[in-house]
Amino acid sequence: MTAIGNDRTPNLSRSNSRRGSGSFSTPSGTQVVYHTRTQDELHEYPHPEKKTMADHLRKYEALLTVSAPRMRMIVSAFEETLDKGLEKYGEVVVIPTYVFGWPTGKEKGEYLAVDLGGTNLRVCLVTLQGEGKFEVTQTKYRLTEEQKQEDGEKLFDFCAECLHSFICDNLGRDENADHLPLGFTFSYPCEQKRIDHGELIRWTKGFGNPGVEGHDVGELFAKSLEKYNVRAKLTALINDTTGTLIASNYVDPNTRIACIFGTGCNAAYMETAGSIPKIGEMGLADDQLMAINCEWGAFDSFDHQHLPRTKYDIIIDESSNKVGEQAFEKMIAGLYLGEIFRLILCELIDQGDLFLGQNTYKLEKAYAFDTAFLSLMESDPTDELLMSIGIFNHFFGVETTIEERQFFRELAKLIGTRSARLSACGIAAIVSKKGYLEKGCSVGADGSLYSKYPGFAKRLEQALVDIFGEAGKKITTHAAEDGSGVGSAIIAAMTVKRKADGIYADY
Numbered sequence: 001m002t003a004i005g006n007d008r009t010p011n012l013s014r015s016n017s018r019r020g021s022g023s024f025s026t027p028s029g030t031q032v033v034y035h036t037r038t039q040d041e042l043h044e045y046p047h048p049e050k051k052t053m054a055d056h057l058r059k060y061e062a063l064l065t066v067s068a069p070r071m072r073m074i075v076s077a078f079e080e081t082l083d084k085g086l087e088k089y090g091e092v093v094v095i096p097t098y099v100f101g102w103p104t105g106k107e108k109g110e111y112l113a114v115d116l117g118g119t120n121l122r123v124c125l126v127t128l129q130g131e132g133k134f135e136v137t138q139t140k141y142r143l144t145e146e147q148k149q150e151d152g153e154k155l156f157d158f159c160a161e162c163l164h165s166f167i168c169d170n171l172g173r174d175e176n177a178d179h180l181p182l183g184f185t186f187s188y189p190c191e192q193k194r195i196d197h198g199e200l201i202r203w204t205k206g207f208g209n210p211g212v213e214g215h216d217v218g219e220l221f222a223k224s225l226e227k228y229n230v231r232a233k234l235t236a237l238i239n240d241t242t243g244t245l246i247a248s249n250y251v252d253p254n255t256r257i258a259c260i261f262g263t264g265c266n267a268a269y270m271e272t273a274g275s276i277p278k279i280g281e282m283g284l285a286d287d288q289l290m291a292i293n294c295e296w297g298a299f300d301s302f303d304h305q306h307l308p309r310t311k312y313d314i315i316i317d318e319s320s321n322k323v324g325e326q327a328f329e330k331m332i333a334g335l336y337l338g339e340i341f342r343l344i345l346c347e348l349i350d351q352g353d354l355f356l357g358q359n360t361y362k363l364e365k366a367y368a369f370d371t372a373f374l375s376l377m378e379s380d381p382t383d384e385l386l387m388s389i390g391i392f393n394h395f396f397g398v399e400t401t402i403e404e405r406q407f408f409r410e411l412a413k414l415i416g417t418r419s420a421r422l423s424a425c426g427i428a429a430i431v432s433k434k435g436y437l438e439k440g441c442s443v444g445a446d447g448s449l450y451s452k453y454p455g456f457a458k459r460l461e462q463a464l465v466d467i468f469g470e471a472g473k474k475i476t477t478h479a480a481e482d483g484s485g486v487g488s489a490i491i492a493a494m495t496v497k498r499k500a501d502g503i504y505a506d507y
Ligand code: GLC
Pocket: 118, 186, 187, 188, 189, 204, 205, 239, 240, 241, 260, 262, 263, 264, 265, 266, 267, 295, 297, 329
């Protein structure tokens, strides 16, 4: 039995540590006695049916490989989903952001930015100097697991307090200083009806703070800002993808799409109002531009018709706090890749094909295997794969053979490649919907998977070629500008100007 979630983790208290015989008790209290073979015995008595690591690899290769035809099918389902989401409010969440068009590149001034990300809280002062130039002063705070689950009000109070001390201590402004415009990057699906308000539809990325879903996040944060007398005026509530889209376009006007491949995954692009029927009542001109937050992590959620989910994806889903939701994200994002790897290891352990006789309890803890380990294993330059020796020994207390380590590296590759190929399907859907293939375009990408996982970007671009043929080479990805800092400031600047000019001032 493999541990799949904290609340369901069976108490496998093994009375024996490494090799030989021992016993453990199952969750129902039954004592199970086991006898294991030593490596030496294995050499003495070969077992013809015993599968080799290469046999296992073939099985996982078949399960985790996404072929080109399969990708094309996913792309077309993706495109349909985007259309549905733009058509009407309801089950498919595709979000008009009230960011009206591209920046001019001339935006200037001082803006505050707060970014409540999946892992950190970041507060910044961004000075836009025009012509694609800027300066950023920032402080980061690590969010604890408790903070991701505590009452929503407390979480927003924490953000407000951090911003308050940043303004007073780091910027040296006093408690009576003018209110600076503030862009708040809140990267969770919020249904927006104007730029500084948005109702949280549902938490993603493992957050679960009560009192926020179904409420206006702009209002909740504004209340906390007031409570702590923070000299900041909430001007724009933005998603990290929208910020990335605008920031990347500010420095590279060829940018048409922005993606985040980090703890979560998502994308934004620029749409014309005529293609967003659900905001028809605003009466915008058909060619008026508005940025769209795709919330593509939710693609194929609930009815699971299009994605090649494996049993490991299903276990991750069913042991998560949001069963059925974020189906695409759970196969792609940094929060989950290490867990997919760990679940496969646990399967092999349970079958008696891995770490026989070793004490594997550390590996049996849900989410114990960080996605960063996958990228470390993949980038190990040594023949002996010393990095894997270190990871398994130091963090999990198990010894590995070279065959096992080679298998781990290949398995990491399969999981990382599947993530990149599925991600490419989302990009391809936007490219195809917007007809960007002919001229080509630049995709600004950010997040730890994109920036730190070896080969992720290459695999993404290869997958685009597999989908579109040679023409796919015209879609290039680039490390994006800091969307939640610089992007958020540019959007705040665009909003201040738009409102001052009386353009769609109610939005
Ligand atoms: C999750 C959020 C989305 C965000 C993405 C990347 O998918 O729902 O809003 O953009 O993570 O951070």
